[in-house]
Amino acid sequence: MMRSLYLAIGLLGSMAVTAQKSDPEAKKVLDAVSAKFKTYTSVQAGFSYKVEDSKGKVQSNKTGSITMKGNKYKVNFGTTEIFCDGKTVWSYDKSSNEVTIDNLDASSGKLTPQKLFTNFYDKDFLYLLNGEKKLGAKTVQEIEMTPTDKSKAFHKVYLQVDKAAKTIYSTKVLENSGNRFTYTVTTMKTNAAVADALFTFDKKKYPGVEEVDLR
Template identity: 30%
Template sequence: MKRIGLIRVAVVALFTMHCSLLTCYAQSAKTVLDKAAASITAQTGVKANFKMTATSGNTSGTIAIKGKKFYATTPQATVWFDGKTQWTYMKHNDEVNVSNPTEAQLQAINPYNFIHLYKRGYAYTMNTTGNNYVVHLTANSNERKIKELFISVDKKSYQPTQVKLLQGKKWTTFDISNIKKEKLADSQFKFNSKDFPKAEIIDLR
């Protein structure tokens, strides 16, 4: 009986230790994401270059971020988002689509949206690859449009270097570089029709 009691104590102790290690591991992954978010968060704004690889095609461009606002340019399109409304100017047909995007739609064009996304509704694990931490996020609910994310973070600067996300069955990868903090005017994140006098504006809200 004493032996059975000791075995039970040992099993409980091991189980408790295992849970503690998992908790610590999850916390360390979240800490890395917290530091990554802090490294690219500035009241004045941040700019960076990005390259997007997706099944629908590849592109590259620049992005400016200020809080939840962002402005992105590629050879195909220009996107403004003021925190609520998004304007997408398609260069090939001189057309502007106006919408109130969902969380998933924002993530598809703004890789930095993870700084708001990861804080709720996802479980974390983490590995290291070369000079990067790689945090794997999986959605806690099937209702999440973005089911998984892999966020690579530089070990020294804690700046994100890559965001890879799964929507439906399709993966999209953003490689990020040349991150700089700059003073950005709020007007940069709103579409100005005077700059595109001939563009057709289509309101999808």
């Protein structure tokens, strides 16, 4: 679930891409999203999450939120809270009152929320601009993305970009199993003052929490 979340929000690189096979018009759209994101000192976003089976039947509907500042982030999603201060990652499971602690390895190629708003597409995907469509008063540009690594658990990602705002509006991930995960950004606030303490797990606020330290 969290793997799909990081891929999508936003909101999911490590492989090489055959750039000449990608659509240059799609790259222009993605580059504009990346450039716009890099101008923000902070981002606070709410999102909805929908899971469908291979027949299109809705299996789950949830909501979540994410706050990002520099290389720090905080995610709230279902029973999970993830904190990252840029060096350490704390993954807290409310249902078990357990937190897993690990180092953030920036060189490992793992996805972070920040990467998903910047240049992850250049290393992971071939991409094609499918065109534009109206969603209410909003015009979105849809980009079809295919992972270059065929061993991935998903075979297609459809990214919708708000044309005017140059921000990601929604992401749909098609898994090889047939399941489909759709994330839609419902709210976004940028450049707000956010205290660094938000990105650190404070165990005093979680009485009785069990710590699993993997560092």
